Amino acid sequence: MQGLKFYIETYGCQMNISDSAYLKDILINKGLRESDSLENADIIFVNTCSVRRSAEERLEGRLAYYSQIKKNNNLKIFVIGCYAQKEKDNIKKRFPAVDFVVGTRNITKISKIINAPLNEYIFTDMETPEYIEPSIDPFNKYRGFVSIIRGCSNFCSYCIVPYTRGPEYSLNSKKIIDDIKKLVDKGIKEVFLLGQNVNSYGLDTGDIKFYQLLEKINNIDGVKRIRFLTSHPKDFSNELIEAIASLDKVVKQVHLPLQSASDKVLSMMNRKYNYKHYFSIVENLRKRLPMISITTDILVGFPGEDEKDFLETYDAVKEIEFDKAFMFMYSPREGTASYNLEETLSIDEKKERLKKIIEIQNKITVEKLKRFIGTFSSVFIENINKKNNGVFGITDYGLNIILKDFNLQQGQITNVKIESLSGHTLIGKDIKL
Ligand code: SAH
Ligand code: SF4
Ligand code: F3S
Numbered sequence: 530m531q532g533l534k535f536y537i538e539t540y541g542c543q544m545n546i547s548d549s550a551y552l553k554d555i556l557i558n559k560g561l562r563e564s565d566s567l568e569n570a571d572i573i574f575v576n577t578c579s580v581r582r583s584a585e586e587r588l589e590g591r592l593a594y595y596s597q598i599k600k601n602n603n604l605k606i607f608v609i610g611c612y613a614q615k616e617k618d619n620i621k622k623r624f625p626a627v628d629f630v631v632g633t634r635n636i637t638k639i640s641k642i643i644n645a646p647l648n649e650y651i652f653t654d655m656e657t658p659e660y661i662e663p664s665i666d667p668f669n670k671y672r673g674f675v676s677i678i679r680g681c682s683n684f685c686s687y688c689i690v691p692y693t694r695g696p697e698y699s700l701n702s703k704k705i706i707d708d709i710k711k712l713v714d715k716g717i718k719e720v721f722l723l724g725q726n727v728n729s730y731g732l733d734t735g736d737i738k739f740y741q742l743l744e745k746i747n748n749i750d751g752v753k754r755i756r757f758l759t760s761h762p763k764d765f766s767n768e769l770i771e772a773i774a775s776l777d778k779v780v781k782q783v784h785l786p787l788q789s790a791s792d793k794v795l796s797m798m799n800r801k802y803n804y805k806h807y808f809s810i811v812e813n814l815r816k817r818l819p820m821i822s823i824t825t826d827i828l829v830g831f832p833g834e835d836e837k838d839f840l841e842t843y844d845a846v847k848e849i850e851f852d853k854a855f856m857f858m859y860s861p862r863e864g865t866a867s868y869n870l871e872e873t874l875s876i877d878e879k880k881e882r883l884k885k886i887i888e889i890q891n892k893i894t895v896e897k898l899k900r901f902i903g904t905f906s907s908v909f910i911e912n913i914n915k916k917n918n919g920v921f922g923i924t925d926y927g928l929n930i931i932l933k934d935f936n937l938q939q940g941q942i943t944n945v946k947i948e949s950l951s952g953h954t955l956i957g958k959d960i961k962l
Pocket of ligand 2: 681682683684685688689690691725726761
């Protein structure tokens with residue numbers, strides 16, 4: 530196996546990006562090398578997503594393409610992640626060129642599988658939670674990804690994730706702290722904490738709470754910045770608001786998916802909060818941190834969403850003024866509770882609603898960003914952005930910024946004056962304090 534070249538292609542959320550980074554580490558430790566292209570690889574890993582049908586369709590196109598490439602060489606194809614978990618028995622039938630199917634709780638088995646190909650080719654056991662070591666962001670070696678809670682037990686009625694990733698389990702806080710210290714020894718400066726619902730961290734195991742974990746990480750020498758995803762409104766505590774406000778290393782940004790502002794739809798979605806509760810969190814966050822950046826996910830076109838429900842969401846988007854929103858059109862997922870609900874909107878109606886909400890949010894995003902013009906921020910440098918002819922970084926409110934100073938290096942944290950705006954990106958100048 531030594532010397533074989535691998536290529537990892539990743540779809541889906543940050544959790545998949547982090548899992549792929551972990552996989553890359555274990556493969557390199559086993560003596561494999563990363564291939565510069567898919568076409569030159571001996572082994573392809575595709576880390577997959579099933580959250581919407583469109584994600585699956587794109588993937589199925591890729592699988593057909595890999596099958597083509599395989600005709601000319603000895604390629605091995607691994608399908609891993611959420612689609613692998615969900616479609617376990619169908620993948621080989623539809624794409625015979627696929628060699629191995631590895632689900633979301635079997636990643637640590639991969640090194641064994643490639644070292645000594647086992648007789649089995651489907652590994653989708655869900656019973657045993659895995660400890661996935663924190664990994665370094667493949668695109669920025671100064672950032673560590675730490676999955677603190679894996680799986681999801683919330684069962685929002687539209688969502689496939691609890692089925693593809695299994696029930697939620699928190700990882701031990703002492704181990705998390707030790708692992709972050711090891712990452713710091715390797716040079717990381719930013720810790721990115723991940724979970725489908727970080728706010729319920731520790732509740733399953735009786736470990737410390739999420740805000741206490743933030744406090745402990747904030748005390749680690751060498752950690753300069755802390756970010757986290759995703760917060761569920763049903764578990765967002767006042768202690769957490771206080772921690773975000775008072776801990777100096779925590780980036781002042783919260784990703785708090787609203788989905789819908791209609792209480793009827795929220796209840797059908799099984800989100801376990803109403804709009805009033807959601808809005809009170811936003812108010813409390815802004816009372817404590819007036820400039821905080823709040824981002825969200827919006828899901829339009831849920832079965833039964835009538836014009837009035839949609840307008841409630843539309844008005845809420847105007848009322849709250851999110852800094853950024855990821856907006857989606859409902860996609861029925863087989864096996865979820867809402868799959869059995871009859872869809873009440875045509876594709877065109879769903880598209881129309883999505884278009885309306887994207888249009889208004891785009892305007893709001895630009896207006897909201899203007900509040901930062903003339904202010905100062907520390908900026909964590911990501912990379913040189915050739916397209917925008919500048920250096921790309923992230924502010925202490927978690928927002929994208931371009932700096933026209935080419936002496937800056939990835940991983941550097943510098944002080945910047947924010948001067949203008951280009952599209953949805955802030956433009957600033959290093960003030961070399
Ligand atoms: N754990 C996160 C979200 C994970 S999925 C949370 O609870 O917010 C990311 C987003 O995809 C969701 O917030 C939702 O807006 C969207 N999504 C999930 N299932 C979907 C579906 N069936 N159709 C369309 N969008 C969906
Ligand atoms: Fe899906 Fe809801 Fe879990 Fe988020 S909290 S992953 S939307 S079931
Ligand atoms: Fe997709 Fe799985 Fe993430 S379904 S959004 S990759 S948890």
